[in-house]
Amino acid sequence: MRSKLLVGLGLTAMGILAFIASNVYVTGMIDKAQPADAIVVLGAQPGPNLEARIRHGVYLYRKGLAPYLVCAGGYSHNPTSASAIARQKAIEFGVPPENVLVADGAMTTREEARTVKALAELKGWNSVIVVSHPLHLFRASLLFRRAGLTVYTSPTNTDFDLIPWEERIYLTLRETLLVIGSLIEDSGFVPRSLALWLQKHRIWR
Numbered sequence: 001m002r003s004k005l006l007v008g009l010g011l012t013a014m015g016i017l018a019f020i021a022s023n024v025y026v027t028g029m030i031d032k033a034q035p036a037d038a039i040v041v042l043g044a045q046p047g048p049n050l051e052a053r054i055r056h057g058v059y060l061y062r063k064g065l066a067p068y069l070v071c072a073g074g075y076s077h078n079p080t081s082a083s084a085i086a087r088q089k090a091i092e093f094g095v096p097p098e099n100v101l102v103a104d105g106a107m108t109t110r111e112e113a114r115t116v117k118a119l120a121e122l123k124g125w126n127s128v129i130v131v132s133h134p135l136h137l138f139r140a141s142l143l144f145r146r147a148g149l150t151v152y153t154s155p156t157n158t159d160f161d162l163i164p165w166e167e168r169i170y171l172t173l174r175e176t177l178l179v180i181g182s183l184i185e186d187s188g189f190v191p192r193s194l195a196l197w198l199q200k201h202r203i204w205r
Helices: 002-027 050-062 082-094 109-123 134-148 163-189 193-202
Strands: 036-040 071-072 100-104 125-130 150-155
Touching: 002 134, 002 163, 036 050, 036 109, 050 071, 050 082, 050 125, 050 150, 071 082, 071 109, 082 100, 100 109, 100 134, 109 134, 125 134, 134 150
Parallel strands: 036 071, 036 125, 071 100, 125 150
Antiparallel strands: none
8 A cells, every 4th residue: 555655646746847847948949929018038148148138138129028128137227137248239230228227136947937026016017038958947937927927938949959968967856856946936835944045056047
C-alpha cells in the first residue's frame, strides 16, 4: 500500500513537472504581442541576450503596439545597469527619449514585476507586452500577472532551432524549478527571509 502511494505521488510530481515544462517551452514559441499601454524589456547581463531583447522591444514599438518602452532591471541610478544600457540603446535605435522609461532597482523577475507595476500605477497603465528570452516568458508572465497587470508575451526568438539544444534543456528545467519556487513562495510555505537569501545568491530568481 505504501509503495503504491509513493509511486502515485511520484507520478503526480512528474506530471506536474511535465505540465509546467511544456508551458515554459510552448509560451516561448508563440508571439502574443498586441496593442498595450507599454512594452517592457526585461533585464539581462549586458551582451547578446540583452541586445536581442532591446532590438525586439524597439521593433514592437516601431510597429505601434505601445506608446512607451520600459527598460527594467538593475541597480537604481546606475549607468551600467541593464535598464540604463537598454534605454541608451533604444534611444540610439531611434525611440524618442521621452518615450523610453526606466524601471530599475530590481535584481529578480519578481522585483521587475513590482517596479513595473509601480510605474504603471503612476502612468495609469493596465496592460504590458513583456519582452524576454523565450524560455523566460512563462515565469515572467505569471509574476507580472501576480503583480496585477494584463500581460502579453513576446519572445525575442520563436525559432528554437537557433537555440543550442543543451541550452534549451538547461533553461527549460531551470525555469520549471523556478516556477515551482515562485508558486511555493506565493503560497507562504517558504519564509520570506529564506526566499530573499536564495534570490541574493542567485539560486532563486
